[in-house]
Amino acid sequence: MEAPPVTMMPVTGGTINMMEYLLQGSVLDHSLESLIHRLRGLCDNMEPETFLDHEMVFLLKGQQASPFVLRARRSMDRGGAPWHLRYLGQPEMGDKNRHALVRNCVDIATSENLTDFLMEMGFRMDHEFVAKGHLFRKGIMKIMVYKIFRILVPGNTDSTEALSLSYLVELSVVAPAGQDMVSDDMRNFAEQLKPLVHLEKIDPKRLM
Amino acid sequence: MRHSHTYLFLLVQREEKQLEASLDALLSQVADLKNSLGSFIYKLENEYDRLTWPSVLDSFALLSGQLNTLNKVLKHEKTPLFRNQVIIPLVLSPDRDEDLMRQTEGRVPVFSHEVVPDHLRTKPDPEVEEQEKQLTTDAARIGADAAQKQIQSLNKMCSNLLEKISKEERESESGGLRPNKQTFNPADTNALVAAVAFGKGLSNWRPSGSSGPGQPGQPGTGPILAGASGLQQVQMAGAPSQQQPLLSGVQMAQAGQTGKMPSGIKTNIKSASMHPYQR
Numbered sequence A: 001m002e003a004p005p006v007t008m009m010p011v012t013g014g015t016i017n018m019m020e021y022l023l024q025g026s027v028l029d030h031s032l033e034s035l036i037h038r039l040r041g042l043c044d045n046m047e048p049e050t051f052l053d054h055e056m057v058f059l060l061k062g063q064q065a066s067p068f069v070l071r072a073r074r075s076m077d078r079g080g081a082p083w084h085l086r087y088l089g090q091p092e093m094g095d096k097n098r099h100a101l102v103r104n105c106v107d108i109a110t111s112e113n114l115t116d117f118l119m120e121m122g123f124r125m126d127h128e129f130v131a132k133g134h135l136f137r138k139g140i141m142k143i144m145v146y147k148i149f150r151i152l153v154p155g156n157t158d159s160t161e162a163l164s165l166s167y168l169v170e171l172s173v174v175a176p177a178g179q180d181m182v183s184d185d186m187r188n189f190a191e192q193l194k195p196l197v198h199l200e201k202i203d204p205k206r207l208m
Numbered sequence B: 001m002r003h004s005h006t007y008l009f010l011l012v013q014r015e016e017k018q019l020e021a022s023l024d025a026l027l028s029q030v031a032d033l034k035n036s037l038g039s040f041i042y043k044l045e046n047e048y049d050r051l052t053w054p055s056v057l058d059s060f061a062l063l064s065g066q067l068n069t070l071n072k073v074l075k076h077e078k079t080p081l082f083r084n085q086v087i088i089p090l091v092l093s094p095d096r097d098e099d100l101m102r103q104t105e106g107r108v109p110v111f112s113h114e115v116v117p118d119h120l121r122t123k124p125d126p127e128v129e130e131q132e133k134q135l136t137t138d139a140a141r142i143g144a145d146a147a148q149k150q151i152q153s154l155n156k157m158c159s160n161l162l163e164k165i166s167k168e169e170r171e172s173e174s175g176g177l178r179p180n181k182q183t184f185n186p187a188d189t190n191a192l193v194a195a196v197a198f199g200k201g202l203s204n205w206r207p208s209g210s211s212g213p214g215q216p217g218q219p220g221t222g223p224i225l226a227g228a229s230g231l232q233q234v235q236m237a238g239a240p241s242q243q244q245p246l247l248s249g250v251q252m253a254q255a256g257q258t259g260k261m262p263s264g265i266k267t268n269i270k271s272a273s274m275h276p277y278q279r
Helices: A029-042 A114-121 A180-191 B002-046 B055-075 B097-103 B115-119 B126-142 B144-177 B187-199 B218-226 B228-238 B241-258 B265-272
Strands: A018-028 A049-060 A068-075 A084-088 A099-109 A124-138 A141-151 A154-164 A166-176
Touching: A018 A180, A018 B187, A029 A124, A029 A166, A029 A180, A049 A114, A049 B228, A068 A114, A068 B187, A084 A154, A124 B218, A141 A180, A166 A180, A166 B187, B002 B055
Parallel strands: none
Antiparallel strands: A018 A099, A018 A166, A049 A068, A049 A124, A068 A084, A084 A099, A124 A141, A141 A154, A141 A166
16 A cells, blocks of 8 residues: 655644755766855855764664665764754655655754664664765755765774765755745756756666 | 527527637737737848848747747637638728728728728639649649658658757767866766665675775775674674574574675674664
8 A cells, every 4th residue: 555645645743744855966076176166156155064974874674575764863073963863755756847856854853872772672773874075055955065985894983985986966955745846946056056067866766 | 499599699609709719819829920020021121231040040930939829729629610700891992991090000091992802812822822732733643652651751851860960969068078077977976876875885794786986895895804893892782682692593594595795704794793684
């Protein structure tokens, strides 16, 4: 039995279904500087923000075929910042007019004992990585340019190696369900980053 | 009887309304067409030395678009068949008619015997009629099959030409970029998106299918061996200890199933890790 697409589900339980609209692309290391300059010009005027995050992805295997996935993220360069727990639903495909990937999204700030809590609940860590890069904002749009580092020794975030010679560029908006004009704004912004970066809707299921 | 009368009356009324509405639509379309034709002619006559081919193409495209919409209006299901309507001049007079002047924007001052044959004409010019007759007899002469074949070959040639043009356009664009450095690599994009979406290339204990370019999988396994005891430490902290021996037994069984890497390394990892697959 398939659940109806989340964009149609009404507000239930006092919370609004938030959707994440996403466009992704990449930029090679040697073109990073030009991209950063362009983004500094296009985005809201603020101090350039860098981040160093450690993300762990937890799976809960139930009786259903597909496991439940939760993402726990902590900041490695900002002490005292809360941990960030995130649930991302399946991307809603099928609407050719929608220019961005849309998926249900739940974001929660948690305290530091998040991993212990998840393990007690029965989650097991599937994979983890370190993300290091830059963060820009334009209105409600968030642009992240970061490099993914593979953690060689689980649990040890010092021994890492870069996954590829490129930076991942993500343009995302978290908005209440049903606001599809957001994807038009995102596409217009993505146009301004061409031909440096080609931001597009990438279906992860195609890459499995 | 009265019901049928009222029904007929309503029908006639509806048709009249439709006629009026479609006439209005036609009028506006034709007015637009006239305006764009006028501006094109003006452009050709006055700016011919500065005129560029794209600008001429633009005007042509505009005209063709307007003709298209005109056709659509005519073909619209709500427009009655104009063929069934007949215009008969009721009064012809050689005097100036101010109303007519106003309606035609000063082009037709008099509704007289000279004006009517031109404006109310329904047959095309004799030369045009000749040409049309010629074309229809030619077309009929060829026969349906040959005509179909000609249509298909025309379509094929058009699509070939279109393909060539678009390929040329694409190649010239990328050819221009190739001496400049490429700023992104689509394969990298896919690898990174896969890594973030479901951990492709990130998990240390799964044989990773495709790591990013320039990152061979083998060096990753070295530190794993050394850190196997480290693994044990980390996992033990998170779970009750009695589960450990049970899981390791299960992992050994799984190692037999999915063996791709050398078994020595596999057993080390599997015995130490508490893999999410078995709960």
